[in-house]
Amino acid sequence: MFARLLAVAGAVAAFVAAPGLRAQEMVAPDALVRNVTLEVADILRKDKDIQSDRKKLVALVDAKIVPHFNFTSMTASAVGANWAKATPEQKAKLADEFRTLMVRTYASSIATFRDQKFDFRPLRASPTDTDVTVNVRVIQPGAQPVKIDYDMEKTPRGWKVWDVRVADISLTANYRTEFSNIVRDSGIDGLIKALHAKNSGVPDKPAASAAAPEAPASEMKKKR
Amino acid sequence: MTGTRETAGGGWVVHARALVAALVFALVSGCATTSGGDPRDPFEGFNRAMYTFNDGLDTVVVKPVSTVYKTITPDPVRTWVRNFFANIEDVFIGVNNMLQGKFVDGWTDWVRFAFNTTLGVAGINDVASEMGLEKHNEDFGQTFGRWGIGSGPYLVLPLFGPSSARDFGGLWLDWTADPLWYYTRPIALRNSLAFLRGVSRRTDLLDASRILEEAALDKYVFQRDAYLQRRRALIYDGNPPRDGSSRLREEPSADAPTATPGVARMQAADQVLEAPAATPPAVLAADQGER
Numbered sequence: 001m002f003a004r005l006l007a008v009a010g011a012v013a014a015f016v017a018a019p020g021l022r023a024q025e026m027v028a029p030d031a032l033v034r035n036v037t038l039e040v041a042d043i044l045r046k047d048k049d050i051q052s053d054r055k056k057l058v059a060l061v062d063a064k065i066v067p068h069f070n071f072t073s074m075t076a077s078a079v080g081a082n083w084a085k086a087t088p089e090q091k092a093k094l095a096d097e098f099r100t101l102m103v104r105t106y107a108s109s110i111a112t113f114r115d116q117k118f119d120f121r122p123l124r125a126s127p128t129d130t131d132v133t134v135n136v137r138v139i140q141p142g143a144q145p146v147k148i149d150y151d152m153e154k155t156p157r158g159w160k161v162w163d164v165r166v167a168d169i170s171l172t173a174n175y176r177t178e179f180s181n182i183v184r185d186s187g188i189d190g191l192i193k194a195l196h197a198k199n200s201g202v203p204d205k206p207a208a209s210a211a212a213p214e215a216p217a218s219e220m221k222k223k224r
Numbered sequence: 225m226t227g228t229r230e231t232a233g234g235g236w237v238v239h240a241r242a243l244v245a246a247l248v249f250a251l252v253s254g255c256a257t258t259s260g261g262d263p264r265d266p267f268e269g270f271n272r273a274m275y276t277f278n279d280g281l282d283t284v285v286v287k288p289v290s291t292v293y294k295t296i297t298p299d300p301v302r303t304w305v306r307n308f309f310a311n312i313e314d315v316f317i318g319v320n321n322m323l324q325g326k327f328v329d330g331w332t333d334w335v336r337f338a339f340n341t342t343l344g345v346a347g348i349n350d351v352a353s354e355m356g357l358e359k360h361n362e363d364f365g366q367t368f369g370r371w372g373i374g375s376g377p378y379l380v381l382p383l384f385g386p387s388s389a390r391d392f393g394g395l396w397l398d399w400t401a402d403p404l405w406y407y408t409r410p411i412a413l414r415n416s417l418a419f420l421r422g423v424s425r426r427t428d429l430l431d432a433s434r435i436l437e438e439a440a441l442d443k444y445v446f447q448r449d450a451y452l453q454r455r456r457a458l459i460y461d462g463n464p465p466r467d468g469s470s471r472l473r474e475e476p477s478a479d480a481p482t483a484t485p486g487v488a489r490m491q492a493a494d495q496v497l498e499a500p501a502a503t504p505p506a507v508l509a510a511d512q513g514e515r
Contacts, residue, residue, distance in 0.1 A: 101439070108438040112431035144359050147462065168457030169450045171439075177262060178445045198441050 029152045029159040030123035032068060033134045037118055040064050044113045057107040065106060070160035071099040073153060077163055077172035079191070082183045090188045097195035102171075104199070116140050130154040265378040265448060274380040275444050281383075282426075287433070290426040302427065304348035309404070309421045310359070311340045311347025316401050320362035324370045332357050361458055364401075365394025369459035378448055386451035 027035070043050070043060060050056045072091070075098040076083045086094060121135035131153050137145040151163040163172045182191045261268045294302070318333030336352035336359065344351040353359060368390050369375065376389025387395060399405060404421070408414040440446030 105435060105439040108435050109431075112434070144361065167454060168462055169453045173453065174446060174449045175441075177449050178440075178442050181445070182441070194441055 026154070026158050028123070029125075029132050029150075029154075030120065030134045032159055033136060033150055033152075034118075034120045036064060036068060037120075037136065040110065041113065041116075041118070044110060045115060051111045051113065054107060054111075057111055058103060061103050061106045061110070066099070066103060068159070068161055069099075069102070070153065070155065070162050071095045071102070073160070073162035074098065074102070074172055078175040079179050079183075080176045082180060082188065082191075086188045090192065093192045094188070094195070097192060097199055100199045101195060114140075119145065132159075264375075264452060267377055267379065271378065271380040271448075272444055274382055275447075277382060278380065278385055279443075282433075286422075286426055287430070290423050290430060293423050294427050294430065302424065305420060305424045306428065307340070307344070307350045308347045309424060310350070311337060311344070312403055314340070314359070315403065316398070317360050317362045319401070320364060320367045321360060323367045324362070329360055333360055333362075363394055364397040365391035365455070366459050368394055369455070375452070375455065378452065380448075386447060388452075388455070391455065 040060065043064075047056075050060065072095045075091070075095040078098060079086070079094060083091070117139040119137035119139055121137065123132060123134060125132040131151070134150040134152060136148045136150070138148060139145050147165070147167055149165040149168075150161045151165070152159045152161050163170055165171070179191055182194050186193075265271060297305075314333045314337040318330045318337070321327070321330030321333055336357045337347075339352045339355065339357070340347045340350060343349075350359070365388075373390050375391065379387045379389060379392055381387045381392065381395075384395065404417055405414065408417060436443060436446065
């Protein structure tokens with residue numbers, strides 16, 4: 001685990017030190033997904049308390065997962081046609097709020113991790129591709145494997161995820177109708193406000209999340 | 225269809241009639257409440273009411289029961305229960321694969337059933353998966369989709385949740401063909417098993433429902449769009465057809481009728497995504513037609 005950490009750290013350092021690196025020397029997208037997934041799974045396995053500690057989960061997501069996502073691309077995909085109508089400031093705010101929402105959602109989903117195994121499928125792409133899909137299967141005892149596909153794009157700072165498809169449901173596409181409805185009714189600023197309200201924990205149904213058995217009462221507080 | 229089942233499942237027929245009545249009501253009230261909404265969801269008014277009903281029922285009854293079930297049963301027991309019901313399903317998953325012309329898959333499903341029922345002790349152990357015989361996900365709704373029938377309007381069914389006109393028809397056949405429902409006697413045993421199956425399924429979704437709470441701004445819309453995306457993908461077994469030009473029209477035109485190709489192109493440029501080889505998934509929700 002420590003060796004892997006070092007390897008990733010080394011790779012990251014290499015990027016920072018030599019921005020002019022040639023494409024082949026980047027960590028390949030499938031290797032990146034594999035490294036990060038196994039590393040996070042390892043941390044969750046070793047630290048049994050982390051899954052009930054939302055603050056720690058969010059910190060983990062922030063440290064290990066967030067750096068490999070391109071939230072601007074992700075937000076653009078989720079906002080759809082209206083993205084082009086947003087000003088640069090609005091885009092920055094949207095991406096920021098969407099990032100917070102994704103971090104929280106990711107924290108919730110890794111809170112459900114129960115020692116599942118992963119099947120990393122071989123990458124089917126040519127070396128010149130700049131947009132690839134990395135396929136992972138989460139193997140659970142007694143249930144069908146769950147497909148998780150990462151759509152990744154090549155950037156000067158390495159491969160970045162711009163969409164996640166769980167069981168063939170694209171996360172960004174799933175927000176598109178919702179977001180365009182809000183923009184239609186109250187504009188881009190309305191969407192920023194709605195996202196901010198969601199992230200600040202102004203729940204439309206506080207009772208529902210309080211009733212969730214594994215959601216600690218402290219969760220509401222963490223939402224700030 | 226139902227007439228032949230009077231003796232075997234009279235209770236279900238009554239139940240089905242109530243469902244039909246509810247749906248007719250849905251069509252009528254839905255028509256009345258349509259107001260410039262999503263074209264895939266003309267009965268949004270009714271659907272939202274049903275969603276609220278289901279959600280309330282879930283919060284008050286179903287989720288607590290599932291949570292208790294999860295608390296009092298050890299993991300292996302829940303796996304046995306899940307496998308037992310999943311094994312019964314394999315028979316008609318096979319039938320549906322055959323109907324879709326996927327004969328190897330269909331045969332695999334039946335071989336799975338044979339192995340799991342015998343070696344797996346009435347299906348409680350999924351030995352077939354360990355042997356490399358992968359489980360499939362098929363139902364009559366998917367078969368209809370494969371045959372070229374569009375999904376039709378989105379529907380939220382009481383108790384059953386998200387569905388569509390096509391999938392409701394499929395669900396009807398799924399139930400008609402359900403061995404547990406029609407051949408298990410006495411009725412008390414059948415009802416107990418059906419209840420256990422329902423609880424088992426809901427329990428598997430406890431985690432998912434928590435994530436939904438976290439992710440969605442409007443849970444109704446989020447769940448609907450996820451359902452439509454998922455069903456479309458299932459019909460094509462995870463490989464829905466895409467065309468190279470779809471990248472430029474990834475915005476659902478239904479939701480943004482004013483979107484011009486220019487705007488779309490600007491947006492595509494914004495994302496610095498031009499590779500047609502690794503086709504982006506963002507178009508999934510945009511493509512309404514199943515074909």
